[in-house]
Amino acid sequence: MAIRNILLFSYLGSAMESTKLSSKGQVIIPKSVRSAHHWEPGLELVVIDMGEGVFLKPKAPFPASTLANVAGMLKGRIQPKTDEEIQSAMVSAARRAWRDSH
Structure with a gap:
């Protein structure tokens, strides 16, 4: 079973983490990255080939x-x-917002 190292880069610029590619082509995204992006199980991701790596984003x-x-x-x-x-609606909304803030 050949396993290759893959580096994942968080879009938010967080620390880089690593994971492995399984023989079935599956990758586990570290929990810290999933949590930072609020990615829940079942979320569909778009995979974009960037030449030297891939970019994942929610579909x-x-x-x-x-x-x-x-x-x-x-x-x-x-x-x-x-x-x-x-x-008239804009003026009313502005007055309500001012009144509610004071």
């Missing part, structure tokens, strides 16, 4: 979208607000 829960894909989704479902309504 996005939804596919990437563009403005063109989502523009107009709510059309007809909500009544647009006027500039005056928006301004």
Whole structure:
């Protein structure tokens, strides 16, 4: 069974830790790294080949979208607000925030 050493680098710049690659290609990510990133069992990771190593990041829960894909989704479902309504809501929110902070 051939086992190769692999170095894991934390994206947060934490201390480097090492682990081993199993004969099945599995790697155990150290608990300190999983905890620092709040990675729980079952989390899907994207593996990006960086040439001299790999980068792991959580898989996005939804596919990437563009403005063109989502523009107009709510059309007809909500009544647009006027500039005056928006301004009034912003002033009310600012007053509430100031009042709550004092």
